[in-house]
Amino acid sequence: MSKVKVLVVDDEIEFATTLAERLNIRGFETTCCFCTEDALALIHAREFPDVVLLDLKMPHMDGMETLEEIKKYNPTIEVIMLTGHGGGISLIGAERKKHSPFDCIMKPADINELTSKINQAMAKRQLAISKGEGV
Amino acid sequence: MKSQKKDRLREMQLAFIGKLMAGLSHDFKNHLAIIKELNGLIEDLLLLDETRQPADIERYKKIITGINERIAQAAEMCRVLSGFSHRMDQPLSSLSVTDVLQEKIYLLRRFAQQKQVEVISSFAGDLPAIYNNPSLLQFTIFCILWPVLELMEPDGRIVITVGQKDESIEIVIQCEGTLKRLEENTPWEDMLPEVVHMLGADFSRGIDQKGNENMVLIISSLEMTHREATE
Numbered sequence: 001m002s003k004v005k006v007l008v009v010d011d012e013i014e015f016a017t018t019l020a021e022r023l024n025i026r027g028f029e030t031t032c033c034f035c036t037e038d039a040l041a042l043i044h045a046r047e048f049p050d051v052v053l054l055d056l057k058m059p060h061m062d063g064m065e066t067l068e069e070i071k072k073y074n075p076t077i078e079v080i081m082l083t084g085h086g087g088g089i090s091l092i093g094a095e096r097k098k099h100s101p102f103d104c105i106m107k108p109a110d111i112n113e114l115t116s117k118i119n120q121a122m123a124k125r126q127l128a129i130s131k132g133e134g135v
Numbered sequence: 136m137k138s139q140k141k142d143r144l145r146e147m148q149l150a151f152i153g154k155l156m157a158g159l160s161h162d163f164k165n166h167l168a169i170i171k172e173l174n175g176l177i178e179d180l181l182l183l184d185e186t187r188q189p190a191d192i193e194r195y196k197k198i199i200t201g202i203n204e205r206i207a208q209a210a211e212m213c214r215v216l217s218g219f220s221h222r223m224d225q226p227l228s229s230l231s232v233t234d235v236l237q238e239k240i241y242l243l244r245r246f247a248q249q250k251q252v253e254v255i256s257s258f259a260g261d262l263p264a265i266y267n268n269p270s271l272l273q274f275t276i277f278c279i280l281w282p283v284l285e286l287m288e289p290d291g292r293i294v295i296t297v298g299q300k301d302e303s304i305e306i307v308i309q310c311e312g313t314l315k316r317l318e319e320n321t322p323w324e325d326m327l328p329e330v331v332h333m334l335g336a337d338f339s340r341g342i343d344q345k346g347n348e349n350m351v352l353i354i355s356s357l358e359m360t361h362r363e364a365t366e
Contacts, residue, residue: 012165012168012169014169014172014173015165015168015169015172018169018172018173018175018176019172021176021179022172022175022176022179025179025183057161084160084161084162084164084165084168084213084217085161085217106164106210106214107164107165107167107168108164108167108168108170108171108172108206108210109168109171111175
């Protein structure tokens with residue numbers, strides 16, 4: 001069985017690389033991007049991750065805009081927002097947007113909660129693929 | 136017009152403090168997130184290292200758990216501080232009295248501990264949201280609770296009960312213990328009638344049969360009770 005591919009997108013380099021190492025220890029195949037431009041370039045190059053862990057507040061393009069761009073290319077990629085902002089999805093106004101993140105997790109996050117959410121997001125992606133959705 | 140400009144200036148002053156505080160608490164959370172991941176990585180690597188003695192592992196795990204507990208406490212402080220700061224974003228909004236009170240009680244916890252005063256709170260479930268000025272409600276509650284904390288003798292108790300009465304939210308504050316009497320009111324007490332009026336609320340105080348001071352703040356849950364908005 002192939003590993004779940006996770007893309008961590010966060011401008012806090014130390015956070016992204018440490019989280020990626022911990023996810024790799026837990027059997028995921030993790031890549032890091034430290035800006036949304038690099039993350040989108042990766043996806044444009046059809047290097048599709050299964051799940052994206054995306055920081056909500058990023059320079060240049062915020063998490064919600066990046067989510068829209070990711071979903072344009074491949075709607076089956078699931079995005080989990082990571083945020084230091086209180087209030088979760090309701091506060092970021094995700095329910096009013098065309099696409100919603102799979103979930104929104106508060107920083108600092110618990111690794112077990114995070115891995116559980118990644119697996120749930122992956123299950124949703126697999127279901128969508130089996131229905132023939134996506135690119 | 137002049138008064139409206141003054142009000143606007145006051146709102147913007149609050150919004151500016153709120154924005155800076157919210158930004159700062161956001162940055163704190165980012166630092167905590169990095170510390171938590173680094174701490175977690177130490178634990179992961181330790182568990183993968185088969186050369187370690189079980190006794191060593193237990194000792195390190197205990198230290199790691201201690202660090203994680205402190206991170207959780209600091210993150211909770213940041214969460215409350217962030218919520219408190221965002222209350223200043225809008226001069227009027229729909230809000231939960233329970234959330235505002237819980238934040239305020241949390242932020243006053245340290246002062247209560249220093250004064251050796253216990254603060255107990257209970258909130259009725261399913262309370263309706265109110266439409267009012269969030270930071271003004273914070274300030275009103277502060278103007279009520281702060282003098283009590285300042286004047287209460289050690290080992291006193293403040294019991295806060297929040298419930299619904301008809302279409303209003305009722306906050307009852309029972310002061311169990313001795314309150315020092317000063318010749319003059321504190322500045323917060325002097326300010327209270329005006330802020331209660333601006334909030335569109337009613338405030339009363341009295342002494343119960345046991346000789347304890349009780350205070351009641353009643354805020355309508357109906358929209359547009361805030362007097363600044365209607366006058």
